[in-house]
Amino acid sequence: MAVKRGQVTLSLVLVVALVLVVVVGVLRLAQMRSVPLGAARAAPTQGAGPATVELSADAANHSAATTVRDLLTKHFDAINDKDYQTWATTVVPARVTGQPKTAWDDAYDSTTDGTIRISRIDEQGPNRLLALVSFTSTQDPSSGPERFKLPQLCWRVAFQLVGDPPLIDVSRVGSQLLGPCS
Numbered sequence: 001m002a003v004k005r006g007q008v009t010l011s012l013v014l015v016v017a018l019v020l021v022v023v024v025g026v027l028r029l030a031q032m033r034s035v036p037l038g039a040a041r042a043a044p045t046q047g048a049g050p051a052t053v054e055l056s057a058d059a060a061n062h063s064a065a066t067t068v069r070d071l072l073t074k075h076f077d078a079i080n081d082k083d084y085q086t087w088a089t090t091v092v093p094a095r096v097t098g099q100p101k102t103a104w105d106d107a108y109d110s111t112t113d114g115t116i117r118i119s120r121i122d123e124q125g126p127n128r129l130l131a132l133v134s135f136t137s138t139q140d141p142s143s144g145p146e147r148f149k150l151p152q153l154c155w156r157v158a159f160q161l162v163g164d165p166p167l168i169d170v171s172r173v174g175s176q177l178l179g180p181c182s
Helices: 005-039 065-080 084-088 093-098 101-108
Strands: 053-055 112-125 128-138 152-162 176-180
Touching: 053 065, 065 084, 065 112, 065 128, 065 152, 084 101
Parallel strands: 053 112
Antiparallel strands: 112 128, 128 152, 152 176
16 A cells, blocks of 8 residues: 555654654753752851841843742741741731641741742642742751651742732642752
8 A cells, every 4th residue: 555645744744743742842851950959058057047038130021020029038038937927918818728727836946047049930720820049947956847857957948829929829749859958
């Protein structure tokens, strides 16, 4: 059976298109993985570092950069000041319900966050943003996360922000990487 020239051309075009889609997907995935890991500031040798929220050049170019920085400044200041009422204004109601004041006090009573940097801000849909953030926390080791009972931890978090004005959504599985800073 003879193969028609049009069928060969169509097959070739489809193969080339599929290869291009795969290459673009791999490059985008590599870019997404490299941005937060490559953009973090050096962790301080002691303590959490300054509590000022910084923007990378990439994040600063986003139209919501000021809004996101202001939200995260308020959020981290509330943690550092042990101010549950202010913290509750930075997160969605489901997070407040899931972490009432007594649980929040237990979780953050010895925590100080600093060296905070927003590496990237991405649109996720209408009134939905993703902010890739790195920061250092210090805490009483006994109050640290289960896997890392250490006095200092380095975090990389993908904060889902929803609404207008945005609030920090409930954390998703896999949205946080943490470990020793050294």
